Amino acid sequence: MRRVVITGAGVISALGPDLPSFWASLAEGRSGIGPIKAVDCTPLRFSNGAEVQDFDPFLHFDPKAAMQLDRTVQLAGVAAAEALKMSGLILEPARTAVVTGCCVGGKTTEDETYRQLYEEKKTRFDPLTIPKVMANGAASYISMHHGITGPAYTVSTACASAAHAIGQAFWMVRAGMVDAALAGGHEAPFSLGMLRGWEAMRVVAPDTCRPFTVDRKGLILGEGAAILVLEPLESAVARGAHILAEICGFGMTSDASHITMPSAEGAAAAMRAALADGGLAPGQIGYINAHGTGTPANDATETKAIRAxxxxxxxxxxxxxxxxxxxxxxxxxxxxxxxxAFERDLLPPTVNFTQPDPACDLDVIPNQARAARVEAVLSNSFAFGGLNAVLAFRRAG
Known part of the structure; x- marks a missing residue:
């Protein structure tokens, strides 16, 4: 089996419009959380979110394309373009895959359509409504825009969607099914209906996200997209590409227990599976980017899983x-x-940290980034429905 590396990455988020601004914000411990502008939150119990700021789709898409794409697809398209430009990879269309993760699809379009239906009593709608709301819109757009004719599909596994997408793309490249892949995830959930649904769950914080702190009150919703370019190590070296990291392991499990309550056993099993798949010993992992939602249940359960x-x-x-x-x-x-973290020898912090919680007895890099050279890292994703996905990366070389 082939070794697989990351040669391009594109990110658009509340921390900025590209990967450099994303990383600069993480390194500085600068939060993108603030008052939600897309929706009037007056009737809600919360009003803060992590929105992409000042996004103008007409700077990235021609007017016709911009009008035909929901915001979630627009964000993914921008991230994919950045990732491909960084990688410098000349695609072989039939030997390239596109695998995206998306949880809820085109909610901006869907919410506006229902508003027109029930509030304005309209009976005629945009004929592209269905293509704009489908969760696979970004995979389809990326494949068509870049002429990719290999496998293209979307994974929808709640908050583990993007990790599942990257993991499956990694396995496809490693096994030789394809010679390259664009993989990642995208989401634009800021619509009134969606926010009402999250309000009903009572898991959204009224102020900000404080993972692992004793006074944490819940998660803060965000939007954005990130796409990675995966290719075999041999081809990346042969063309002199800059390698960001090697993706070496992927593990996934199902709790088979509760629809919303996380399981330490299931999360631990996914981490062990990722380590085994990557041929890594636990002692080689120098850093974990935790799922760390800031809810009382998740953070304590994830701590228990990590300690297991x-x-x-x-x-x-x-x-x-x-x-x-x-x-x-x-x-x-x-x-x-x-x-x-490999590129800068710097580990991003957990900001908004106040006081430690005895149930979360880990070193969570409170408030300030930490200089450190690590050889391997994990990225944890644990979703509603008991779906767990863990990615393992190691330093290129």
Missing amino acids: VFAEPPVVSSTKSMHGHTLGAAGALEAAAAMM
């Missing part, structure tokens, strides 16, 4: 404290954050 796998747990942080919980895109943004 590691006799001496590595340092851990949750970058959701800065870019929010981007649902189907989370695993991709966090994979990008984890592997950039």
Whole structure:
């Protein structure tokens, strides 16, 4: 089987419009969480989110294309273009895959359509409504825009969607099914109906996201996209490409227990599977980008899972404290954050940290990034429905 590396990455999030701004914000511990502008949150119990700021689709797409794409697809298209430009890879269309993760699809379009139906009593709608709301819109757009004719599909496994997408793309490249892949996730959940649904769950914080702290009150929703370019190590070396990281392992499990309550056993099994798949010993992991949602149940359960796998747990942080919980895109943004630690020898912090919680007795890099040279990292994604996905990366070389 072939070794697989990352040669390009594109990110658009509340932390900025590209990968450099994303990483700069993480390194500085600068949060992108603030008042939600897309929706009037007056009737809601919360008003903060992590939105992409000042996004103008007409700067990235021609007017016709911009009008035909939901915001979630637009974000993915921007991230894919950045990733391909960085990689410098000349695609072989039939030997390239596109695998994207998305949790909820085109909610902006869907919400507006229902508003027109029930509030304005309209009976005629945009004929492209269905293509704009389908969860696979980004995979289809990326494949068509870049002329990719190999496998193209979308994984929808709630908050593990992007990690599942990257993991499956990794296995496809490693096994020789394809010679390259664009993989990641995207999400744009800021619509009134979606926010009402999250409000009903009582898991959204009224102020900000404080993972692993004793006074944490819940998650903060975010939007964005991240796409990675995967290719075999041999081809990357042959063309002199800059290698960001090697993706070496992927593990996935199902809790088969509760629809929303996480399981330490299932999460631990996924981490062990990723280590085994990557041929890594627990002691080789120097950093974990945690799922770290900031909810009381998740953070304590994830801590228990990490301690079950590691006799001496590595340092851990949750970058959701800065870019929010981007649902189907989370695993991709966090994979990008984890592997950039190799580029800068710097581990991103958990910001908004106040006081430690005895149930979360880990070194969570509170508030300030930490200089450290690590050889391998994990990126954890644990989703509603009990679906767990863990990615393992190691330093290129």
